[in-house]
Amino acid sequence: MTTINPFTPQNVAKKGEAQLSIFYTNDMHGDVNRLAKLKTAKDSFEKANKDNSTLALTAGDCFYGKDRARLGLLTKVINALHLDALTLGNHEFTTKSKGLSEILKGINSKAVSANLEVPEENPLKECIADKKLVKSAVFMKGGHKFAVIGASPFDAEVGADEDKKTGVKVKNADKTIKAIQEEVDKLEKEGINKIVLLSHLGYNDSADLRVARECEGIDIIIGGHTHSVINGVNKETKDEEHPQNIFMSKRGEPIVITQGGKLNKYAGFMDVVFDEKGVIKTDSIKNKLVKVNEFEEDKTVNSMITDALGEKKTLATVKNDYKPACEFEERYTENPIANMYADAVLEAGKDKGVEAVLFGTNTIKKGAAGQITNYELKFDMMPYNSKTFAINMTEKDLVGLLNSTGSKVFKKKDPELQRCAGLKYTLDQSMGDKALTKLDVTDEKGNVIRSIDVNNPSDTKTVKVSVDEFLFYGADSKDFCAKYQDKAEYVGCQHDIFTNYLENKKEIDLAKPAVKDNRITIKYTDLATYCPQYSMEDKINTMNAING
Secondary structure, three states: OOOOHHHHHHOOOOOOOOEEEEOOOOOOOOOOOOHHHHHHHHHHHHHHOOOOOOEEEEEEOOOOOOOOOHHHHHHHHHHHHHHHOOOOOHHHOHHHHHHHHHHHHHOOOOOEOOOOOOOOOOOOEEEEEEOOOEOOEEEEEOOOEEEEEEEEEOOOOOOOOOOOOOOOEEOOOOHHHHHHHHHHHHHHHHHOOOEEEOOOOOOOOHHHHHHHHOOOOOOEEEEOOOOOOEEOOOOOOOOOOOOOOEEEEEOOEEEEEEEEEOOOOOOEEEEEOOOOOEEEEEEHHHEEEEEEEOOOOOOOHHHHHHHOOOOEEEEEEEEEOOOOOOOOHHHHOOOOHHHHHHHHHHOHHOOOOOOOOEEEEOOOOOEEEEEEEEHHHHHHHHHOEEEEEEEEEHHHHHHHHHHHHHHHHHOOOOOEEEEOHHHEEEEEEHHHHHHHHEEEOOOOOEEEEEEEEOOOOOOEEEEEEEEEEHHHHOOOHHHHHHHHHHHHHEEEEHHHHHHHHHHOEEEOOOOOOHHOOOEOOOEOOOHOOOOOOOHHHHHHHHHHHHOO
């Protein structure tokens, strides 16, 4: 076993002081590729800190997608990791409250979240009654009490696909801050003054940094959601991987924030000493991210993976690999894999008369190199495995949908740009909310069959469109799609559609012109406001690469 112990255990000499070592991770996103190594990293932590007070925490988005086999596997591995607590990120809610409640029943860790609104009829109420889901959890370690509070993301559409009266909701930003502070106050009244916030709010001014500024009594924030890499202990920002993460709370006490990227690339190790008043001694803070690939694989976890998911098999070999340099390039430029999947859906819907295909850009992730295996398709490229349906949309609703989702590309943090087949369309930032300036229905070769007047679309003429089920309830799409749900025809689930397509092709060439055929044209006037969540560096580098 590879043992990596970043720190020498700290001696606590003064009476009343308390030392705490924390193993942390976040945004695992259901990754199966490094699970076995993550287990060894945790074992290494336990071995190095056998005489210390320890907490093992994960800050949300452990689970991902709807695949039952993978969800079951992740439950087993999380139990094998012996985590003390996990918070609920947005992806924990992919299976809705009912699915999440079943998951939580099988987990030995405490699930913590202080900012959820859970109606009495919601399945999660049972988990709350059984104390599987709590606002905070208290752990006695080395004769001291340490509390962990949870916070779920208020900027994600948690519960959007559930009944309005019985579905779970996350409190907005202001109410979240209030909920966190109320839980801190309650704990302090109980004499607990060493408090960790396990946050899936994100490392930014409106989330974790706001908590640090406005709340009192929190000592450590283990974060997630923004996939930030925060290494070391930094009183000011040094570089992208060493941002400022030491702040002073409203009470004038130090608070340290950290986060470990995503997809189990890093395991986090933190070590702190609290003084007799429960305040962190700033010069005691140690924080380090260690690459999980530096650890050996745990054989027991490898066996769990094979038992749960079966053997890996190749679906298709790849010529001319597609390797996006960043998430912006992957999601908001022409993507050959997304186009290929759209073509697969179009083919699958032929018997139902499907003319066009639409699905959100977040459906397809990553690139492809060498080969595409069943593991890669299910767990990396298409983690959600949503259902697709055929609906007869009026031209007016189709234009409304593309305007609603398309215009958000230039101003919303996480917009739902629509990938397509059987269509070509243009978005122009200068047109504001009416960003759609051109829309054509095309044949399988991309030739225009007919053009739709985007300024005066018909409310009687229709286009048979295959849509991802998310469009029935997504904030920017439901007004145009939900009305068709009752008469929608089932086309298939994402995994089956793409698996069949790839197995029939056997070999795919990601450089062929037909794979990148300018289905979506985006005209931006201000690159800074085009997909504002991405860095200018990523956007500039991507555009330069596209333009040669």
